[in-house]
Amino acid sequence: MKSLWLLMSMLGAAGAGAAQSPVPVKATLFHNYWSEEVPQAAAAYRVQRLETPGQVRLDSVFATASNRLLRVSRTLWPTTGSDTLTTTITTRWRANGALFVVHSELGSQWHGTYNCFDGAGRLKRTTVYERGRELSSQCYDETGTARPCTGAEYSEQMPTFPGGMNGMLAYLGRSIRYPAAALKTGKQGKVLVEFYVTETGDIRDIRLKQSVSAALDAEALRVIEAMPRWEPGVQDGERVPVRYTVPITFAIR
Structure with a gap:
């Protein structure tokens, strides 16, 4: 009231x-x-x-x-x-x-x-x-x-993935599946994905900032959507929603 x-x-x-x-x-x-x-x-x-x-x-x-x-x-x-x-x-x-x-x-x-x-x-x-x-x-x-x-x-603190940057790299490494269609055509490149880490650490409002192809874009979005909860960002001692960008590079070796 x-x-x-x-x-x-x-x-x-x-x-x-x-x-x-x-x-x-x-x-x-x-x-x-x-x-x-x-x-x-x-x-x-x-x-x-x-x-x-x-x-x-x-x-x-x-x-x-x-x-x-x-x-x-x-x-x-x-x-x-x-x-x-x-x-x-x-x-x-x-x-x-x-x-x-x-x-x-x-x-x-x-x-x-x-x-x-x-x-x-x-x-x-x-x-x-x-x-x-x-x-x-x-x-x-x-x-x-x-x-x-x-x-x-x-004081401001950016949101962090569980385990920090090393934890995020490990997560991406084990989660990304190179799309068969992209392998067949030799499509490579860097997809940039933007999203908000909310004050509770959830990932919300995911969008593409830089596209490569439909198949690679879809895989990048899938991996981001499946991320575990983050540690939220902090401003003036209070948890706040923060915009974050993650680059996901697809390379055929």
Whole structure:
């Protein structure tokens, strides 16, 4: 109930104090991690699209299967005038329900204040950005006392395959089966496969980044789809979905 109240407060704040008028709801859309529309069962998040004269508003809601909020973003997209950059305000929560991050973006760049909170929901870092450029940063201890920031405050960890890179190479070596059709025609090359490693370590939204042939592409996708669960990526101490690319080279020896 608390999360629902937070969501309603955030999404309703923009209209506070203004004359209320009906806002036409165009659609509720379901997206994958690539922001492509997909059926609800395959969605990573849902988007409520609303239109007013000169502007489109997208309210994106990421949630768990139990409907606990993970992230809420409001994006405003001007449809008239010369400045059509989107502005986005995002709030994220940790797995324990505590506030995690509140930040804003202009276009695809951080712009404005980025606030990060610790596992108990206490402010631990405030950074000010201007179109992606960091202007200032201030960190805080558990008592709220200001202190200098260290490199660890910005720690990021990429997702890892079980056993690391050696484990992945071993998995690919024993899993790949050279397609007979490709052997017959002498087809070789490097297939690049992109996917997201979710905050739970699952592989989602697999796609080809570089194709070689139908047979080799299909085998590369099969092997990626069959991968075991990864160790998720981490940002600011919280597991996050991360885009990852794996090259798979097919060579006839």
